[in-house]
Amino acid sequence: MMVSRPVAWLLLGLFVSLFIPSLQPAAEAAEGVQSPGVLASEFIYEQAPFPQCHASTIAETNAGLVAAWFGGTRESAADVGVWFSRQVAGRWLPPVEVANGVQNESQRHPCWNPVLFQSPGGPLLLFYKVGPSPKTWWGVLKTSADGGGAWSSAQRLPDRIAGPIKNKPLLLADGRLLCGSSTEDQGWRVHLEWTRDGAKTWARSDVLNDGRKIQAIQPTILTHRDGGLQILCRSAGQGRILQASSADGGATWSQLTPTELPNPNSGIDAVTLKDGRHLVVYNHTARGRSPLNVALSADGKKWSAAVALETTPGEYSYPAVIQTRDGLVHITYTWKRQRVKHVVLDPAKLVLREIQAGVWPNP
Secondary structure, X not given: OOOOHHHHHHHXXXXXXXXXHHHOOHHHHOOOOOOOOEEEEEEOOOOOOOXXXXXXXXXXXXXXXXXXXXXXXXXXXXXXXXXXXXXXXXXXXXXXXXXXXXXXXXXXXOXXXXXXXXXXXXXXXXXXXXXXXXXXXXXXXXXXXXXXXXXXXXXXXXXXXXXXXXXXXXXXXXXXXXXXXXXXXXXXXXXXXXXXXXOOOOEEOOOXXXXXXXXXXXXXXXXXXXXXXXXXXEEEOOOEEEEEEEXXXXXXXXOOEEEEEEOOOOOOEEEEOOOOOEEEEEOOOOOOOOOXXXXXXXXXXXXXXXXXXXXXXXXXXXXEEEEOXXXXXXXXXXXXXOEEEEEEXXXXXXXXXXXXXXXXXXX
């Protein structure tokens, strides 16, 4: 029996999709979880000149989205630098290295935890850390006047100032750029830093915890309608995301206390949405770094399940999250230390479910 050419092509396509899934395009394979409110899920790059990556950051410039992360042989290796990509016409450009830890001809240190921030009407800021380890690193800043096309020379931040340690800073109404920071040289201790003049001069708060009884790092900052601020922090030994609040613009803070959300000693990030709700990205598990979850709250206390971005075994960690001018939420995170994943959410379409007794609800 003869088969027409259109039918033959249709049958061939069906055969390929059913029996040869490895031939599907990489972009399609990266689509990820299907859930209300999830508009897109993609890898920022498929191939790169480094085997491992971690600690991504994302920002919106006048020209579009930009992202950065550290990449190299492995975390803490001397060849680890900061890599950067721009999204142009809906596609991410190949990553380029924009910072490294070269000190001189014979010495190079690894880079750590880049943080991007687009100054309103000013340059794109790239904060990062350089040093042999988190106990000994120091803060560094580069700037770009063209959205990441060209970068200034590296400027070391003042002693005792590290800049935003993992998560994006917050520009306050009084003009201060407030940065969640932390140190690891005397245990894990949280503090806040701020600058009023584009990182020329700095001030900082007292530490919030002793680093021994309560260990916490990497705060992310939320804002409340009454003008108050709230931080959420990664913890070690507490088993929960920790939180504190400030009524004076971040100068002083309450004691760190546990939230209802679990934390398996893994990085988190959060953002206050334009509608006043708060969104956090974190690993809802007692151990490991899978699953990777998104939860929402009206008050920063009671949280509801929104979507699980990853549920299979592996490491899905160190998220970064922003809300862009169009109201969409953009999340980047480490995907198995091999690639950086980018997910787009419409927060108005997320279906919220109750988290009962600390258990993430089934789909």
